[in-house]
Amino acid sequence: MTTSFILNGKKVEVTAASDANLLWTLRERLQLTGTKYGCGASFCGTCTVHLEGKPIKACVTPLSAVEGKEVLTIEGLSENRSHPLQIAWIEEQVPQCGYCHSGQIMQAAALLKANPNPSREEILSHMNAVLCRCGTYPRIMKAIEKTIQNT
Amino acid sequence: METPIKENKISRRKFLKRGGGITFLIAAAGVPVWGLRNHEKETNPGQITAWVHLDENGTITIYNPAAEMGQGTMTALAAIVAEEMDADWSMVKIMDAPVEPEIYGIGWGGERGGSMLTVGSRSVSGHYRNLRQSGAQARYVLLHNVAREWKVDIKELTTQEGHVIHSKSNRKISYGEIAGFIQLPEELPEIPESEWKDPKDFRLIGKEFQRKDIPEKVDGSAVFSTDIMVQDMVYGVVSRSPVNGSKPELKNESEIKALDGMLGVLMLDHGIGLVADSMESVLKAKRNCQISWNGNPKALGHNSREAYEDYNKMAESDSSGNIITSSGNLRNELSLSDKIIKADYKNDYVYHAQMEPLNAVAHVKADRAEVWAGTQAADGTRKAIADHLKIPLESVKLHTCFLGGGFGRRSMTDYVLEAVDLSKAMGRPVKLQWTREDDIQFGAFRPMSLQCMEAGIDQKGKINAWRHVVVGTGGGLLGSGADIPFYDIPNKHIEVRNIDHGIRTKHWRAVGHGPNKFAIETFLDEIAVAQKLDPYQLRRELMKNHPRALKVLDTAAKMADWGGKVPEGRARGIGFAERSGTLAAGVCEISLNRNTGKIKVHKIWGAMDAGVVVHPQNAKGQMEGALVMGLSSVLNESITFKDGRVEQSNFNNYPLLRMEDSPEEIAIEIIPSTEPPAGIGEAGLPFMGAVVSNAFASLTGKRLRHMPFTPEKVKEVLAS
Ligand code: FES
Ligand code: FES
Secondary structure (H helix, E strand, C coil), X not given: CEEEEEECCEEEEEECXXXXXXXXXXXXXXXXXXXXXXXXXXXXXXXXXXXCCEEEEHHXXXXXXXXXXXXXXXXXXXXXXXXXXXXXXXXXXXXXCXXXXXXXXXXXXXXHHHCXXXXXXXXXXXXXXXXXXXXCHHHHHXXXXXXXXXX | CCCCCCCCHHHHCCXXXXXXXXXXXXXXXXXXXXXXXXXXXXXCCCCCCCCEEECCCCCEEEEECCCCCCCCHHXXXXXXXXXHHCCCHHHEEEEECCCCXXXXXXXXXXXXXXXXXXXXXXXXXXXXXXXXXXXXXXXXXXXXXXXXXXXXXHHHEEEECCEEEECCCCEEEEHHHXXXXXXXXXXXXXXXXXXXXXXXXXXXXXXXXXXXXXXXXXXXXXXXHHHCCCCCCEXXXXXXXXXXXXXXXXXXXXXXXXXXXXXXXXXXCCEEEEEECCHHHHHHHHHHCCEEEECCCHHHHCCHHHHHHHHHHHHHCCCCCEEEEEECCHHHHHHHCCEEEEEEEEECEECCCCCCCCEEEEEECCCCEEEEECCCCHHHHHHHHHHHHCCCHHHEEEEXXXXXXXXXXXXXXXXXXXXXXXXXXXXXXXXXXXXXXXXXHCCCEEXXXXXXXXXXXXXXXXXXXXXXXXXXXXXXXXXXXXXXXXXCCCEEEEEEXXXXXXXXXCCCCCCCHHHHHHHHHHHXXXXXXXXXXXXXXXXXXXXXXXXXXXXXXXXXXXXXXXXXXXXXXXXEEEEEEEECCXXXXXXXXXXXXCCCCEEEEEEEEEEEECCCCCCHHHHHHHHHHHHHHHHHHHHCCCECEECCEECCCCCCCCCCCXXXXXXXXXXXXXXXXXXXXXXXXXXXXXXHHHHHXXXXXXXXXXXXXXXXXXXXXXXXXXXX
């Protein structure tokens, strides 16, 4: 089965079995390994990417679901880590192990795209979708709030 | 037969890049690297070992001897070297050291050479002096070369941030330029400590600078072992025994082998290995396996809820376990006490839940192996692979990667050896991936335990006798943190008793300190309540002969304005704990939804004395993280066994703390110190159980004595 879609602004075609899933396709077939596997069941959010600008869990998305659509991964978020969230993430020294942060940043980017000035409550409920075992939540909040202030 | 991989100095400094589906290696170019010990040149002619690599363009590569699992030591360790060699930090790159423990390891006493095991928050504390020496030696080599080149006395030379300066002749040369004519001196002397940098001249240690690993962690380019691709690689999973020790029998092997994409089925002692051409195919095969699990392993009889009764019986029996401390005459003093206070505490098993599920990539060839893994035990893993394959150590090449969390789980080697087995069977590279379900159900947990506490109070109201018996499942893991070195109680008896249930337990961030400090610090609070004392003042009295500890406690209390006004509907708890040499104290402020039973922690104030802190802003991040992870374990986390099977399977039934339940505010203070560095990574975690329980008691008058404090348990306690 061949699926074509727009990945990080470029058209791609992937031929794979019909049960192919978006997460493994991104990671193993297309070698965009910034998107991570954490639970495979939509609980942890480490696999978060954008589909048509909205955050989705790649781990539970069949490849066929993105046919003809736009997918954005952390690799396509910006050139040279220039997205305001990435800049704030570095300034606030947010990541520890770093494994969850592609998902954290993609989740936060989707929020700010839809709502450039969310309240603290809106940030919390939106960011609840992505787990961080290292406990970087306080710095994630700081980095998002800083981004909002700066833009 | 192919010859073993040559471990020459160039190949060791190659590093892996990923791209285009193949592995390509870049050899580090440039000039030599400097010897660590003089005799290495003799024992290993032509081989130069080192901590530092200097390029003509001025790039300084510093080798990182510890696993980077989020704790930030790769940056801190390099900063120690860079500080002493007076390098320009912006020119410093960090690369994982080769897996050579005789050079990059440390002994338990901090001596050079030993193990590269990254555990117990000991990376900075263990390496600190050695790395200052190594940095000082690197600086010496630079000075020595400039002295020769300029024909001046080495004593007339100084350094300044990446340059050597000869002020007499007003000359200045950058380290990169020195690389053009550098030669290794015949002798590399040990630099006496008196010639190390004066701490008042530090530009890095104790100052603000950024972690070097963070940029690649915000754009997805950081490489974890799960991201490794090698040519011809296929995908493996293992279906493991649900009950530790049971043996698998695959009932539908031919059906599984016939599935699309399947490449191999391998019978392992503890499970069925499956290999296919894609992750989807191999996961499908795993779902479809019909396996009967045979044998009668010990774990089969383990029901964790009921195990508390066995612990109780053992605690009350005359049996004697491992004595942690015994001083004075406890029996006598207890019987003479004016008042005896007793309480029991419990904690369930907890799971590491590192965000990156276990995985490894292995390529086993006829007589050698190449493996990529995120591991806390680089040298132990390399040796385990060699032993497992019965090949010489030199024939095993282990590439270390970033760890997506370790917390103790990645100090084991089980997942790496599985990858090795699958690759060996397939004769090609295999990426072995654990699912989250595998990671939980084949986990190795922080022990569950029962803690029986008893204190005797004398006529003056002082704690005169202290008895603490820990009964649990976890052997040597149970005892850490059971002692109370900063509380002076004349008669004490602290003992650990173990019941083996045949299941896997393992070090988990702060090991026994989490459960034990929960019991100790909550019990002190209960004593304070019974004696109508302020729990802060009670602790102050007990630690009055320990000024450093006192300072830490006072700082936390001051930060929180202990005793001051607390918002309506909220209450505070205080606690103290030492771990890996770091002294830490905390106060938290909670509220409670009495209908749902949900505790909300609003604020945490934490203070620590960790000796010299190399990288304060990262140290604060570590304490924040430990507080949050600790809170997660205290409020949410419980692994239970039924007939030897783990009942939890994913984050739906093993819920980690999420952002909305994270404290709104965390304030950290580091006490300035000139004492040797201590371990920071775990220090915030141990007191978390107690500060929440103590705040809860202050709010409700009821006591939480069993972690985790889930809403159900909270409601039960409220109704009691
Ligand atoms: S991996 Fe997709 S939500 Fe966890
Ligand atoms: S930084 Fe490690 S899981 Fe978030």
